[in-house]
Amino acid sequence: MYFGVCYYPEHWPEERWETDAKMMREAGINIVRIGEFAWSRMERWKGSFDFTWLDRIIGILAGEGIQVILGTPTATPPKWLMDQHPDLYMRDMYGDVRGYGNRRHYCYSNDNYLPYISTIVGKMAERYGNDPRVVAWQIDNEFGCNETTRCYCDNCKTKFQLWLMGKYQEIDHMNACWGTVFWSQIYNEWEQVIVPAYTVFPLHNPGLVLDYRRFASDAVCQFQKFQTDIIRKYAPQATITHNMMGAFNEIDAFNLSEDLDIVSWDNYPNLMFTKEVDPALAAMQHDMTRGLKQMNFWVMEHQSGQPGGNIMFPTPKPQELRRWTYQSIAHGADGILYFRWRGCLFGAEQYWHGILAHDGKAGRKYREVQQVGAELARIWPVLEGSTNKAQVAMIRSYDNEWVFEIQPHIMDYTYMGHFTSYYQSLYDNQIATDILSPQADFSGYRILVLPNFIMTTDELVAKVYEFVHAGGIVVLDYRAGAKDWHNRIEALTLPGKLSDLLGISVEEYGVLGKEEYRSIQMPGSEEVYRGATWFDVIELHGAQAVATFSEDYFSGCPAVTMNEYGKGKAYYIGTELDAKLRDDIFNRICRDAELAMSGDGIVTDSTRIEILSRFKGDQAYTFVINHSVEPVHVQITTPMYDLLSEEELHGETQLGGNGVMILCGPESNRSAILEG
Structure with missing residues (x-):
């Protein structure tokens, strides 16, 4: 190490x-x-x-x-x-030079560097x-x-134009993908294309801004x-x-x-x-x-x-x-x-x-x-030589995150804040999670979570269908399938190309203001949950309602749905769930997938304990970490050996504030420990 x-x-x-x-x-x-x-x-x-x-x-x-x-x-x-070479300095969106005195004060695209x-x-x-x-x-x-x-300097503008030429080949192909007919923004020459610097409104063409983010990343x-x-x-x-x-x-x-x-x-x-x-x-x-x-x-x-x-x-x-x-x-x-x-x-x-x-x-x-x-x-x-293993994968899409920064839909809304809320539920339930690219292989996972997948490609849609058909469980949510990969709205009833998979249609939708909520209930439960930020008015076409709105004009409409597809299941979440409902929904999904929890054999009622394993072959090395300053009680249901204390533990043990245990089978690698 x-x-x-x-x-x-x-x-x-x-x-x-x-x-x-x-x-x-x-x-x-x-x-x-x-x-x-x-x-x-x-x-x-x-x-x-x-x-x-x-x-x-x-x-x-x-x-x-x-x-x-x-x-x-x-x-x-x-x-x-x-x-x-003063031309090396970056220029911000207002055209001002970001001068000397800090670090990374250079333009990535300047060949003079x-x-x-x-x-x-x-x-x-x-x-x-x-x-x-x-x-x-x-x-x-x-x-x-x-x-x-x-950077928004003239050099970046030239490089961006060349990048666009390579991507689109024909100027009218770019015009069509961006929809530059809107506000009379049709470009006739590559040299006319601007960078999305500060303008009067300021509100640039979303396709232009997204491609500039991609260009800047590529640079x-x-x-x-x-x-x-x-x-x-x-x-x-x-x-x-x-x-x-x-x-x-x-x-x-x-x-x-x-x-x-x-x-x-x-x-x-x-x-x-x-x-x-x-x-x-x-x-x-x-x-x-x-x-x-x-x-x-x-x-x-x-x-x-x-x-x-x-x-x-x-x-x-x-x-x-x-x-x-x-x-x-x-x-x-x-x-x-x-x-x-x-x-x-x-x-x-x-x-x-x-x-x-x-x-x-x-x-x-x-x-x-x-x-x-x-x-x-x-x-x-x-x-x-030990590594992590997970049965759940969350898909992080930079392109979709950029789309929500360009057009956040809702005041103060962030893709990453929403992404984190789902991760939090998995983390709180000691469920090991991989975070992958949309291009990754999904086949080795039981559950696939794709937050805010507003943009999709035919290839990605096909992968998700195949994953569920083969027995996987997918979680999608509001705005899924609304746009193509150029940041254009699809002329399809939501959730677009994902409708057959999800077994629903979204008739209309709306936003909820800050501190504004709508009540939600689950069948067989008297508990009242809350949805925030967004609401979809969902119609069922084969799916079943898992949770239902109980107020406003869409009272009685599903807030969360599940559709059986092939050997698997596809869940759809049509609002921002409160923490309790989010946990209950993800607990249900994990039960459906029959997940093995990271903390098998380890029991605690503390919400500040993290349990996660690394594996070498079939041998698990389980980290039990107390993220509080107070000692907590941990029940170890089968005998285990703690690498750190060099003690065999069984039954109830106390883990001190900020304490850590690394547990393995009682006879596991004992000689290697001593030799180390």
Whole structure:
């Protein structure tokens, strides 16, 4: 297991480096990420390169048995470069230049940047590409963070026009797909096509805006590939990654991950002021990252201290860092690098705290890292090679998410908020979930959930029909099938091409305002639930009502339906369900699918316990994580062995606040544990 930290040797006197490396080794750290923001230290003036300091720190780390992930420094092109090419600066939708002073201040589509990248990355790859101390490369840093993907400069407009030519071939094909006859927007030449910058209303053609989002995402993928190609020229065996951003959506991360050997993401569970951090949010983003390549992943930046730029956020409490780390591993992380080693004394992130405080002395967080490092050194020989398995897949569609950002339908509505609500129900019921691309293979799953699939393709529709016909259960909901892949409304009765599968038609629909609800009831239950945000007026054509509206002019109409199709079932949800009804509906769906729960053999009534397994062959290693500061009681119904405490457990046991157990069969790999 890679257990490490993000380190910035250029921020510290060289006489401190050996102390830091020794302290890292004593904490169990075996890998360090360096270099991703150090371009001006490597090339202070154009063509004047100095890698000797990098040689020294790599050597010092190696002397303590620590390997390196080397970052390409293209997120922070130096001032001399920007002065020579001011056209590299991004322009926002208002036409204003996003100037110097932060990071990622460059336009991804500007060809003038590429020769400089080719030089700096080429020299790094030539020098370190076959260095055994450098075990991986990170391209740039956090693509898509802080709205730095979409640029509206003239260069991007030209590149967008070329992108459209490649996609549509004929200008009138594009006009037809976008419906540019509306508001007299027909284009006669490719050079006439605009970028969706600020305009009078402002309300651009939805097809234009969607394609611009796709173009901007593709531009970042191409920018990344330019760098991976350089590294592989010198080091074809290199492991290449990029630190992605979980639920962030500026870039289609499924596309971005294709050119990578392993994906990473940056996990900051405690980045906002909330009464209680919901562990489901980090869990979901772990699952999103694992789903990008459907394989284990790394956490390239894992919160270790209190975040902060100009303001500060909450400080991690004792044992939270350890708990977050084991949650990451439970969801498939095979590498953890904490951010950051030490709080910086200067610059924009002075208040972004790390393992060490500003004084550089070992404190509570260092000792907690040391504890985790010792535990992982002992148990990883057992866990190595284990992976996650799930019977439920949620399908994340960046294209559909972008459509809801372009036209959210409802004030303050977000696709991701809706997506998260479904994930929350699965998480709360200890149901392992994969989060996949629409292009993924669905056949290995029992349940398929496609939230807000407003746009579909014939290929996707056929896959969903086939999945259900073969015995799967699909969950679709309001707006499903309303548009084609060009963001045009289909001239079909909703749910469009999915109607036969779902056994319903939607006669009409409407929105509900903030704090506006409609009552819902389920047959045989006196409980009154609520629907919000949206209502579909549904007619049944073979489906049966699972829940029914009980007020307004559509009282008596179904709110949730189920249709048997082939060997499977297709559910449809026509409103935003309240938490209780959402849980009851998903519990029913999971019973229909006869799912095996993650917590078989483990019983608790605490809502703050997370139970999730990794598997090696048929052997399960079950993580039981207490996401509260209070101890909880856990009933273990069959004898199990806890890798962390090295105790055999059976019956009732108490799991302390922020506590973790990793349970396996009582005789499982006992010799491997001792050898580790």
